[in-house]
Amino acid sequence: MTSIMDARRIEVLHAAAELLALKPASSLAEIASHAGIGKATLHRYFSSREDLMLALGYQALEMVSQAIQNAQLDQGSAIEALTRVAEALVPLGDKLHFLLNEPTVDTHPDFKAAENNTLEPLYQLVQRGQSSGELRSDLSPTWILYILNYALFATWQSVHEGDLARREAPAVLMTTLFKGIATR
Amino acid sequence: MTSIMDARRIEVLHAAAELLALKPASSLAEIASHAGIGKATLHRYFSSREDLMLALGYQALEMVSQAIQNAQLDQGSAIEALTRVAEALVPLGDKLHFLLNEPTVDTHPDFKAAENNTLEPLYQLVQRGQSSGELRSDLSPTWILYILNYALFATWQSVHEGDLARREAPAVLMTTLFKGIATR
DNA sequence: ATCAAGTGAGACCATTTTATCTCATTATTG
DNA sequence: CAATAATGAGATAAAATGGTCTCACTTGAT
Numbered sequence: 001m002t003s004i005m006d007a008r009r010i011e012v013l014h015a016a017a018e019l020l021a022l023k024p025a026s027s028l029a030e031i032a033s034h035a036g037i038g039k040a041t042l043h044r045y046f047s048s049r050e051d052l053m054l055a056l057g058y059q060a061l062e063m064v065s066q067a068i069q070n071a072q073l074d075q076g077s078a079i080e081a082l083t084r085v086a087e088a089l090v091p092l093g094d095k096l097h098f099l100l101n102e103p104t105v106d107t108h109p110d111f112k113a114a115e116n117n118t119l120e121p122l123y124q125l126v127q128r129g130q131s132s133g134e135l136r137s138d139l140s141p142t143w144i145l146y147i148l149n150y151a152l153f154a155t156w157q158s159v160h161e162g163d164l165a166r167r168e169a170p171a172v173l174m175t176t177l178f179k180g181i182a183t184r
Numbered sequence: 185m186t187s188i189m190d191a192r193r194i195e196v197l198h199a200a201a202e203l204l205a206l207k208p209a210s211s212l213a214e215i216a217s218h219a220g221i222g223k224a225t226l227h228r229y230f231s232s233r234e235d236l237m238l239a240l241g242y243q244a245l246e247m248v249s250q251a252i253q254n255a256q257l258d259q260g261s262a263i264e265a266l267t268r269v270a271e272a273l274v275p276l277g278d279k280l281h282f283l284l285n286e287p288t289v290d291t292h293p294d295f296k297a298a299e300n301n302t303l304e305p306l307y308q309l310v311q312r313g314q315s316s317g318e319l320r321s322d323l324s325p326t327w328i329l330y331i332l333n334y335a336l337f338a339t340w341q342s343v344h345e346g347d348l349a350r351r352e353a354p355a356v357l358m359t360t361l362f363k364g365i366a367t368r
Numbered sequence: 369a370t371c372a373a374g375t376g377a378g379a380c381c382a383t384t385t386t387a388t389c390t391c392a393t394t395a396t397t398g
Numbered sequence: 399c400a401a402t403a404a405t406g407a408g409a410t411a412a413a414a415t416g417g418t419c420t421c422a423c424t425t426g427a428t
Contacts, residue, residue: 023287024285024287025287027384027385027386028385028386028387029386032406037405037406038405038406038407038408039387039406039407039408040388040389040405040406040407040408041388041404041405041406043386043387043388044404044405047387048386048387049385049386049387057275079366079384097296098214100285101208101284101285103207103208103209133367134366134367135365135366135367136363136365136366136367138359139356139359139360139365140348142342142345142347143342143347143348143356143360144365146338146341146342146347147335147338147360147365148365149338150334150335150337150338150341151331151334151335153334154330154331154333154334157334158326158327158330163324163326163327163330164324164327172323172327176323176327176331176364176368177363177364177365178364179320179363179364179366180330180360180361180362180363180364181319181320181328181332181361181362182263182315182318182319182320182362182363183318183319184368194382210414211414211416212415212416212417213415213416216376221375221376222375222376222377222378223376223378223417224375224376224378224418224419225374225375227416227417227418228374231417232416232417233415233416233417244372244377291413296369369428370401370427370428371426371427372425372427372428373424373425373426373427374411374423374424374425374426375422375423375424375425376421376422376423376424377403377420377421377422377423378419378420378421378424379418379419379420379421380417380418380419380420381416381417381418381419382415382416382417382418383415383416383417384413384415384416385412385413385414385415386411386412386413386414387410387411388409388410388411388412388414389404389408389409389410390407390408390409390410390421391407391408391409392405392406392407392408393404393405393406393407394402394403394404394405395402395403395404395405396401396402396403397400397401397402397403398399398400398401398402398422
């Protein structure tokens with residue numbers, strides 16, 4: 001009973017994320033319509049807009065978490081591991097895009113903590129890269145994660161805008177991130 | 185008469201940009217209040233919300249344009265020139281931040297053109313850097329401008345969040361951008 | 369000092385959006 | 399097949415917001 005509802009909720013969340021990526025100011029009516037359900041049903045799943053947004057946020061975190069697990073961060077060099085995560089994350093742009101803009105989500109107290117929690121493995125990966133000498137040690141891990149995050153957004157936007165081919169996007173992202181834009 | 189009103193308008197715009205950077209969904213009442221004026225007066229300056237947002241966008245472009253002119257892009261190496269622009273742009277974070285999220289502004293037809301227009305010198309600077317061999321030629325200038333833009337946002341956010349000292353922000357930004365996060 | 373212009377506070381209306389509720393219809397389950 | 403649960407469409411209320419207007423008050427120019 002709840003399991004089937006959970007499955008349905010997830011479908012709705014994906015539809016919502018998809019629409020919000022295109023139009024961040026979508027109303028609940030639009031979201032329901034885009035998900036192929038009625039307003040009433042949407043409210044049965046998520047009691048308020050904030051509730052929906054929060055669920056959306058946690059779902060996004062869950063997807064990132066999955067990507068991180070699949071990437072097997074402890075295998076191979078730190079750079080290889082980072083590349084694997086990035087490659088897994090780039091296609092998720094649509095579903096993660098709203099995380100940047102939506103104030104509802106990142107002002108919520110618990111959410112920040114959850115976010116830090118799921119990003120923790122990445123943090124440790126960066127530290128491993130610094131210890132092994134692969135990554136610059138004169139940059140703080142926090143800053144490196146920041147720039148990784150925003151570079152991902154740049155990639156998504158660029159692909160969405162048509163300035164960057166989807167196939168080569170991850171490679172361009174990684175070489176830019178690792179080697180920079182200057183010739184050595 | 186109009187000149188004094190123009191001056192007042194500009195003050196209001198700065199206050200509005202400041203507030204919107206903190207809370208992108210601010211109502212007109214909040215904006216007016218934060219600017220220290222009444223709702224009615226705000227409407228006397230800007231006849232509608234869209235009007236205000238657009239003025240905000242053009243003001244932001246104007247500030248960027250000024251920064252570009254002051255940076256004397258044709259002087260010295262491309263890297264030096266880029267560094268000068270970035271240093272000028274970093275402190276303007278608050279005023280430019282909303283440019284990323286606000287749909288009102290970047291969907292407007294004329295605005296995109298104006299934006300491309302004021303960014304044109306930067307585009308040429310990047311091309312100069314590629315010709316002189318300072319910047320990688322296997323990256324498209326468009327992509328380089330994208331990543332520069334988002335790296336700036338990362339810097340603003342990072343400074344705002346307290347993770348990066350304002351003084352060293354430009355240097356960190358530029359070395360990350362030019363040399364990347366990997367050890368050569 | 370006087371007069372005109374501009375301003376602020378808030379009432380007011382129209383519109384949009386969230387949220388609740390009802391009810392007929394459809395699925396589901398036993 | 400029958401009973402029960404879930405759904406969709408829409409009516410409705412409640413809240414928020416954009417935009418207009420009035421009016422008393424301040425400011426500044428003459």
